Amino acid sequence: MLRRTLLKVITGATVPLTPQVINAAENIRRRMDETLVSTTVSPAMLDHWEESAASFGRQYMNTPPMRQLCDVLLEFSTVRQAMERHQPIDLQERLCALAARLSGLAGIIMIDLGDQRLARSFFRTSRSAADETGDRALRAWVTAREALVPLFYGDPREALTLAKKSRDLAGQTPCAAKAMAPVVEARALSMLANASGKKDVVDQAKRALARARAAFAQMAPAQQEDTVFGYTERQLYFHQGDALARLGQTIEADLILEQALEKYEGDLLDQTLIRFDRAHCRLLEGDGEEALRIGDDAVKRVGSGYLTDIITRRAVDLARAIELRCGDIPGLRQFRESLNERKDTQESPENMTAEA
Secondary structure, eight states, X not given: OHHHHHHHHHTTOOOOOOHHHHHHHHHHHHHHHHHHHTTOOOHHHHHHHHXXXXXXXXXXXXXXXXXXXHHHHHHHHHHHHHHTSOOOHHHHHHHHHHHHHHHHHHHXXXXXXXXXXXXXXXXXXXXXXXXXXXXXXXXXXXXXXXXXXXXXXXXXXHHHHHHHHHHHHHTTOOSXXXXXXXXXXXXXXXXXXXXXXXXXXXXXXXXXXXXXXXXXXXXXXXXXXXXXXXXXXXXXXXXXXXXXXXXXXXXXXXXXXXXXXXXXXXXXXXXXXXXXXXXXXXXXXXOHHHHHHHHHHHHHTSOGGGOOHHHHHHHHHHHHHHHHHHOSOTTHHHHHHHHHHHHHHHTSHHHHHHHO
């Protein structure tokens, strides 16, 4: 009706305000009222969703990844449906921030499960949502977490680029990313130093770790207790130890990793990765048998629901490194066979159905 009326006006015709035009105008106005009023998300509902996201963060280290992924994605879908409708600006920004956190958490879980393509996709969505908020700390957090994808999948240069971008986004704001980004930077540099052996790269990594410790001291206590959306002291110890181990600083690394392990209660994934780092230290010192013992013990402590790609990858890398440095030592073949059996059990159709 309105398009036909507009065409008549354009051609120069005199068009009266007919009942049909009035009805069309009233219908449009009424639909806008319905959009503005009846579809608004209440602040109480947003409070509930934000608490759910915080709860997912607290549960992250102690919940099997597939179980948590399902919970996170169901909540993420609910938030998406709310964002399809018009919301007041303040609520819309909170929804975008919530979407960024949930999508970022899904990306973290995808790293654990070994799907780097989906991990990158979720971080891309998280970044888009965070950009809508104007929250520099949140945008820096997403970028620092995204840097873990190339870090874990063998591209330290890309990880280094993303870590520096996160650091720039954080600026002078005391936040989790300001401590996390230089740690990722140090871990990426340690991988590059391990490949090239350049002393200046080692020095850069140690300076990055010093910046991370200084930034951590400035964080709010609540952020220092949040494993996913913040950055904890035990994570700082673990990641420092990981970087130092890769730099070949085995004595200092092992001491810090031991302290990190003592600070963990639950959080099976990080504990397992810490044990692999300690095994790596033993191997660098020439003790392949002790490295194998520590690695074997680490894998045996992991239940079937937690034997994710990131753990099996580290176990396989350790076995390969032991063989290259020490040869086919006693127990190495059994370790590999046991690992393959557990992987086959994990990937069997029965287990996949149970997890779904």
